Amino acid sequence: MNQKAILKASDLSKRYEDGVLALDNLNLEVQPGEVYCLLGANGAGKTTTINLFLNFIPPTTGTCYINGIDVNRDPLEAKKYVSFVSENVMLYGNFTARQNLDFFAKLGGKLNLTKEDYYQVMRRVSLQDNAFEQRVKTFSKGMRQKLGISIAIIKNSPAVLLDEPTAGLDPKAAAEFLEILGELKKEGKAILMSTHDIFRAKEIGDRIGIMKEGRLVLERTREELQFEDLVKVYINYMKSEPIIV
Amino acid sequence: MFRTIFYKEILENLTSRRFFIVLFLCLIIIPLGTYVSTRDFQYRLDSYQESLRQYENSRKVLEDLIDKGEPEGFRAPSPLSFLSLGLEIVMPNVAQTPRKGRPGLVDKKLDKMNLNSDQPLDNLYEFYHGPLDLVFIISVIMTFFCILFTYGAIAGEKEQGTLKYILCNSVPRYCIILAKMCSIFLALIIPFLTAMILSFLLFQGKRFALFGPNSTLPYILLGVLFSLLLIGVFINLGLLISSLTKQAASSIIILLFCWILLYGIIPRLSVVLSKIVYPIKSQQLINLEKNQIRLDNEKDVEIEINRLIIAGKNSSINQQAIRDEYWAKLESQIQNMDRDIEKKQNTQLMITTNLARLSPVSCFIRPMSEISHTGWLRYQQFREEAARFRKILNEQFYSKFEVFEEKGGGGYTNFKGDDNAPAPRFTTSQISFNDIMRNIFPDLVLLVIYNLILFSAAFVGFLKYDAR
Numbered sequence: 001m002n003q004k005a006i007l008k009a010s011d012l013s014k015r016y017e018d019g020v021l022a023l024d025n026l027n028l029e030v031q032p033g034e035v036y037c038l039l040g041a042n043g044a045g046k047t048t049t050i051n052l053f054l055n056f057i058p059p060t061t062g063t064c065y066i067n068g069i070d071v072n073r074d075p076l077e078a079k080k081y082v083s084f085v086s087e088n089v090m091l092y093g094n095f096t097a098r099q100n101l102d103f104f105a106k107l108g109g110k111l112n113l114t115k116e117d118y119y120q121v122m123r124r125v126s127l128q129d130n131a132f133e134q135r136v137k138t139f140s141k142g143m144r145q146k147l148g149i150s151i152a153i154i155k156n157s158p159a160v161l162l163d164e165p166t167a168g169l170d171p172k173a174a175a176e177f178l179e180i181l182g183e184l185k186k187e188g189k190a191i192l193m194s195t196h197d198i199f200r201a202k203e204i205g206d207r208i209g210i211m212k213e214g215r216l217v218l219e220r221t222r223e224e225l226q227f228e229d230l231v232k233v234y235i236n237y238m239k240s241e242p243i244i245v
Numbered sequence: 246m247f248r249t250i251f252y253k254e255i256l257e258n259l260t261s262r263r264f265f266i267v268l269f270l271c272l273i274i275i276p277l278g279t280y281v282s283t284r285d286f287q288y289r290l291d292s293y294q295e296s297l298r299q300y301e302n303s304r305k306v307l308e309d310l311i312d313k314g315e316p317e318g319f320r321a322p323s324p325l326s327f328l329s330l331g332l333e334i335v336m337p338n339v340a341q342t343p344r345k346g347r348p349g350l351v352d353k354k355l356d357k358m359n360l361n362s363d364q365p366l367d368n369l370y371e372f373y374h375g376p377l378d379l380v381f382i383i384s385v386i387m388t389f390f391c392i393l394f395t396y397g398a399i400a401g402e403k404e405q406g407t408l409k410y411i412l413c414n415s416v417p418r419y420c421i422i423l424a425k426m427c428s429i430f431l432a433l434i435i436p437f438l439t440a441m442i443l444s445f446l447l448f449q450g451k452r453f454a455l456f457g458p459n460s461t462l463p464y465i466l467l468g469v470l471f472s473l474l475l476i477g478v479f480i481n482l483g484l485l486i487s488s489l490t491k492q493a494a495s496s497i498i499i500l501l502f503c504w505i506l507l508y509g510i511i512p513r514l515s516v517v518l519s520k521i522v523y524p525i526k527s528q529q530l531i532n533l534e535k536n537q538i539r540l541d542n543e544k545d546v547e548i549e550i551n552r553l554i555i556a557g558k559n560s561s562i563n564q565q566a567i568r569d570e571y572w573a574k575l576e577s578q579i580q581n582m583d584r585d586i587e588k589k590q591n592t593q594l595m596i597t598t599n600l601a602r603l604s605p606v607s608c609f610i611r612p613m614s615e616i617s618h619t620g621w622l623r624y625q626q627f628r629e630e631a632a633r634f635r636k637i638l639n640e641q642f643y644s645k646f647e648v649f650e651e652k653g654g655g656g657y658t659n660f661k662g663d664d665n666a667p668a669p670r671f672t673t674s675q676i677s678f679n680d681i682m683r684n685i686f687p688d689l690v691l692l693v694i695y696n697l698i699l700f701s702a703a704f705v706g707f708l709k710y711d712a713r
Contacts, residue, residue, distance in 0.1 A: 047713070054413045056712035076415045084413040090406035092253075094260060106249040107414040151410070161413075 006190035040211035046194035089148030093137030108155035142173035254428035318671025331614025340631035395483020481699035515600035
């Protein structure tokens with residue numbers, strides 16, 4: 001933990017306009033080459049955390065840092081160092097996979113890539129060759145998720161945020177997806193992934209945080225989880241008394 | 246960054262089905278509208294030329310004017326009426342200039358907005374539905390296309406989730422909205438300008454002196470500028486609503502409501518409101534009052550003549566003197582009344598115009614008719630031309646009569662001038678570009694302001710958009 005954290009949330013809280021406290025004093029760090037999985041029920045604050053890192057919403061208190069940059073203070077600079085894959089990767093349906101990739105690569109600052117570069121990235125995420133020039137509206141969910149991760153790969157940012165990326169994927173597609181994540185981890189990316197999938201979280205996560213009602217109630221490392229049953233721990237926390245704010 | 250998004254937007258717009266629909270419709274409707282307007286203009290031009298020819302053939306010298314009745318002036322139809330038919334159909338096209346017809350306004354007939362006598366009955370449908378001129382095409386069809394292109398521009402991306410993907414990159418939001426605005430604008434003006442140029446070359450090219458002293462090019466370019474500004478207003482309005490709504494369906498419903506409000510309701514409501522705010526007597530009531538004044542005047546004349554008879558001073562010269570005196574009094578009374586009414590009508594018109602300016606569509610339609618020489622300025626100019634003609638006639642013709650009999654057969658007698666002198670001709674001139682600019686400048690400024698306000702509002706709305 002003595003490395004510089006790529007993703008860092010410091011005393012981060014978010015209260016929405018309707019008064020709901022979605023996130024309460026969150027502190028977390030994700031180091032380079034580390035996968036941090038956020039587990040929790042719906043409404044636990046996982047997506048809010050990711051939205052705050054992406055500056056989609058401003059925090060009520062606290063700060064998010066990406067690569068040491070205060071996201072709220074300099075969002076455009078901070079976003080240079082982060083990629084995002086959502087639960088449902090929705091790209092431009094009338095564009096081909098390559099055109100989508102080209103567009104988002106350029107937005108990510110990669111201006112001089114060739115067709116072959118795009119094809120290579122798509123091959124890396126196991127997209128079939130005949131899909132490269134196919135319109136995305138014909139893609140299955142698994143194919144769209146792969147294209148989503150290829151956008152993150154091509155941006156080559158040090159941080160990757162994933163919001164339930166394997167939800168709705170069949171086991172094979174989910175396994176393939178996690179394999180790609182493993183490769184990104186090896187490349188030194190700091191990965192923060194929110195998920196409901198305890199098994200996959202245990203499989204890929206170097207650290208796992210359990211969130212409940214906006215709070216990070218538990219954090220375990222991969223090593224610690226060797227001696228604990230994550231499912232049991234998770235269910236116990238979910239069953240416990242609600243947190244009074 | 247702007248270039249990347251702009252290129253993507255352009256590609257998306259130009260390859261979309263709706264672009265081809267717009268292109269197809271523009272290529273059909275604009276040339277068709279121009280063709281119909283050109284034919285209609287040709288018909289009015291033939292009618293004008295024939296009337297003028299007949300008049301000039303029958304009134305070559307002053308003697309012809311004495312024999313064949315009062316001199317007349319004819320209003321030429323505007324070749325620019327393909328831009329906007331404006332008041333062309335309801336505007337009088339003949340100025341009668343009797344020496345003492347109706348007192349006061351020599352071009353009194355112009356006050357009556359009658360159907361032209363040579364207007365065929367089937368053209369009445371133009372009144373029911375309005376003409377298919379460029380103003381209709383822009384203010385109805387193109388603005389509708391603007392809505393079709395913009396309603397989902399932001400709301401649609403929100404719904405799809407693609408906006409999140411753009412915003413998680415280092416992209417300033419102004420780049421996104423500016424690129425969207427520019428690309429939609431381009432996607433709409435490409436079909437519009439292509440169709441305009443095509444129809445101009447096909448149907449209008451020969452009619453215009455594009456260059457030289459009587460060039461119509463500035464007017465056409467000004468018309469195009471107004472069209473582009475109105476298209477811009479509706480694009481920015483679409484972006485504003487799209488940035489404020491979360492669903493494309495809500496966006497299109499609100500936009501259609503705005504469209505109805507701006508095109509149909511505000512301009513019509515402004516007429517009603519101005520009548521409430523500044524009521525004036527109806528033309529019918531005014532005419533009745535004038536008739537009453539005339540009747541009273543005639544009664545007074547009769548009474549005076551009876552007094553003469555009783556006093557034993559009755560003679561045709563004394564009677565004429567009384568008639569002239571009362572006529573002058575009546576003329577002055579009615580002139581004052583007309584002036585007062587005209588002043589009030591102008592005030593009411595000014596209130597209507599300003600209220601209607603709340604809608605950018607009104608800021609487009611009225612100026613377009615002025616640019617096309619089919620608006621209020623042309624009407625005023627025709628009145629002035631008639632007054633000028635009357636002045637010339639007074640100098641060269643009417644002033645040379647020795648006696649004018651008012652009653653009992655009437656007619657001019659004892660013309661002292663040269664019978665064979667050429668009859669004065671009614672001259673008409675083009676409204677200067679500067680005069681038109683002066684008149685429509687507030688509308689031009691307002692359209693620019695509407696564009697800026699709506700774009701700024703759309704920008705702020707998009708900045709505040711919660712991307713989660």
